[in-house]
Structures are given as structure tokens and as C-alpha cells.
Amino acid sequence: MKWIEQYPVAWRVALIVLCFLLVGYFEWEDQELFNNMTPLSVEAER
Incomplete structure (x- = not known):
């Protein structure tokens, strides 16, 4: 771990x-899930 001391x-x-990157990836995954679920909730309201 010498490079940590050299480049703090x-x-x-x-x-x-x-x-x-991790947060962005999980946000994108949540958005994909939300987009997939939206048509179901729209159908349920009818």
C-alpha cells in the first residue's frame, strides 16, 4: 500500500x-425497475 502514502x-x-459510480449504477437500476412497474400501476388504475 505504498502508493496510498505517496498519493494521499x-x-x-x-x-x-x-x-x-456505485450510487449512479444503483440509481439507474432503480429507475429501470420503476419504468418496468409503471405500466402495471397504470393498468391497475383502470
């Missing part, structure tokens, strides 16, 4: 970017 800022930035 770089690994923090990498960690933040990784978190954003």
Missing part, C-alpha cells in the same frame, strides 16, 4: 469517483 489525494479522489 489521488486515492481519496478515486474512492469518491467509485462511490459516485
Whole structure:
């Protein structure tokens, strides 16, 4: 883990970017699920 000591800022930035990617991926998955469920709820209202 020598590179963490050499680049203290770089690994923090990498960690933040990784978190954003994970959050973005899960948000996208939720959006896909929501889009798939929307027609069902529209049909149920009729």
C-alpha cells in the first residue's frame, strides 16, 4: 500500500469517483425497475 502514502489525494479522489459510480449504477437500476412497474400501476388504475 505504498502508493496510498505517496498519493494521499489521488486515492481519496478515486474512492469518491467509485462511490459516485456505485450510487449512479444503483440509481439507474432503480429507475429501470420503476419504468418496468409503471405500466402495471397504470393498468391497475383502470
